[in-house]
Amino acid sequence: MTGQARRIVVTGLGAVSPLGIGTKDTWIAAREGRGAIRIHHFDPGPNGPETRDTAAALISGDLLGALETALGRRVGASLDPFALMALAPAHEALAQAGLLQAPVLEHRTALVLGHGFAGIHTLEASFERFYGQKAARMHPLTVPKVMVSAPVSAVAMEFKIRGPVFAVSSACASSGHAIAQGAGFIRGGECDVAVVGGSEAIVTPCCLRAWEGLQAMTPTTCRPFSAGRDGMAIGEGGAVLVLEALDHALARGATILAELAGVGLSSDAFHWTQPSLDGAVRAMSRACEEAGALGGESVLISTHGTGTPLNDKNEAAAIHTVFGKSALRHPVIATKSAHGHLIGAATALQGVIGLMALAEGVAPPILNYLGADADCDLDLVVERARPIEAQAMLLNSFAFGGLNTSLVFRRSPRGEGV
Amino acid sequence: MAELRDELIDLIADEALIERSKLVPEATLADLGLDSVGVVSVVFAVEEKYGVEITEDAFKDVTDFGAFLAVLEGVVETKRAA
Numbered sequence: 081m082t083g084q085a086r087r088i089v090v091t092g093l094g095a096v097s098p099l100g101i102g103t104k105d106t107w108i109a110a111r112e113g114r115g116a117i118r119i120h121h122f123d124p125g126p127n128g129p130e131t132r133d134t135a136a137a138l139i140s141g142d143l144l145g146a147l148e149t150a151l152g153r154r155v156g157a158s159l160d161p162f163a164l165m166a167l168a169p170a171h172e173a174l175a176q177a178g179l180l181q182a183p184v185l186e187h188r189t190a191l192v193l194g195h196g197f198a199g200i201h202t203l204e205a206s207f208e209r210f211y212g213q214k215a216a217r218m219h220p221l222t223v224p225k226v227m228v229s230a231p232v233s234a235v236a237m238e239f240k241i242r243g244p245v246f247a248v249s250s251a252c253a254s255s256g257h258a259i260a261q262g263a264g265f266i267r268g269g270e271c272d273v274a275v276v277g278g279s280e281a282i283v284t285p286c287c288l289r290a291w292e293g294l295q296a297m298t299p300t301t302c303r304p305f306s307a308g309r310d311g312m313a314i315g316e317g318g319a320v321l322v323l324e325a326l327d328h329a330l331a332r333g334a335t336i337l338a339e340l341a342g343v344g345l346s347s348d349a350f351h352w353t354q355p356s357l358d359g360a361v362r363a364m365s366r367a368c369e370e371a372g373a374l375g376g377e378s379v380l381i382s383t384h385g386t387g388t389p390l391n392d393k394n395e396a397a398a399i400h401t402v403f404g405k406s407a408l409r410h411p412v413i414a415t416k417s418a419h420g421h422l423i424g425a426a427t428a429l430q431g432v433i434g435l436m437a438l439a440e441g442v443a444p445p446i447l448n449y450l451g452a453d454a455d456c457d458l459d460l461v462v463e464r465a466r467p468i469e470a471q472a473m474l475l476n477s478f479a480f481g482g483l484n485t486s487l488v489f490r491r492s493p494r495g496e497g498v
Numbered sequence: 499m500a501e502l503r504d505e506l507i508d509l510i511a512d513e514a515l516i517e518r519s520k521l522v523p524e525a526t527l528a529d530l531g532l533d534s535v536g537v538v539s540v541v542f543a544v545e546e547k548y549g550v551e552i553t554e555d556a557f558k559d560v561t562d563f564g565a566f567l568a569v570l571e572g573v574v575e576t577k578r579a580a
Binding site: 153154155157158217219220221272 | 512515528535538539542545
């Protein structure tokens, strides 16, 4: 980072996604091009409208069982899925960082998670109970399960994190802002460690209908930057990164996975759903300038890449504006084609996958690509994984409502791997 | 009766996340960590499963698990007998 501010490194990663439970399974599926978007049949129940098929990416496997085994205790139905999807990757990331039960968690650790929505599963079941079944009473834990801060409270209680703890929300950029906020606590000296990321669990019959109303959802599958792309597909899951002051990580002999070298935040102040070239360019430029990533080196670009006609065209134009003549030298990936759009957790999950890509020197492929679109002239990694030389990654998120985050990570300054 | 009691203990263990072996008659609700929200959660689950209604003052003199369980059993048995 600039000036005398502390340098910030990544010492732990965790993920649960439609690609797998855990970072390793998620990464291997992404690298091997095993996508998880499927057509699902969602039944809204006896009080809902007709059923409909929708493209979405769901977690498969027993997440609750895996979490209970990892924690060594029962969790049961005490948490909404969006909190489970934060707790599991938080445990994985803290374990990898070697910080479970570490004294630094008591006072010098921040916890910031981002979510576009809250406990939608619980909320939707409650509405069905109240309006559909005409039940007068709600479950006593409805409020703590629904509230947007439930995941951070659950994670803080589980791991005894007692520093600044709160949730942030900025739609599809929520976990990008969470990462930026956590980095700020370290940079400013208030904390040595920040547990950051996000989670999202909004694959419910009613919520998916709301998304369909935006006219931004694909009826088939997600094809970022491709000819014939026709929208996004929702995914579910969560991802967590452990950020740490470089000096603190070195002092305790931690394995350093990467450095967070640049942060760029901007707002379009323009439109609910249409992207802005100016807003994207300002976020990307600021992050790259701070990280010194505009000097011609090859940069892996993990795009917002939703697969909507407008986003991908705008993002391609922004990449050309920021990188100029070198724009075609940077490998471009769009992993939402594999795991769907995790909304508030998207930045964190794509960060985890991108850091694995940097560490292994392999870019995962964009899936479902049908052919070139003249509006998206980029060095797209399609069909199969590709070896890369890049030592840095630019990670973009451009949210509905015009809220943008761009982050630049560099491979471990000490040459260590993931 | 014993079958209903076992069902209720299973339900309480699941709902309140308490190990079944700790749910013995002499354990106090405080020992079990069964606070007011925990009690209401269990009551809610029993009402849902058995189609009964349990009034708020049903547990006003209850301090141990045996008495707590007896109230729940009584409500369900009354409903079944009706």
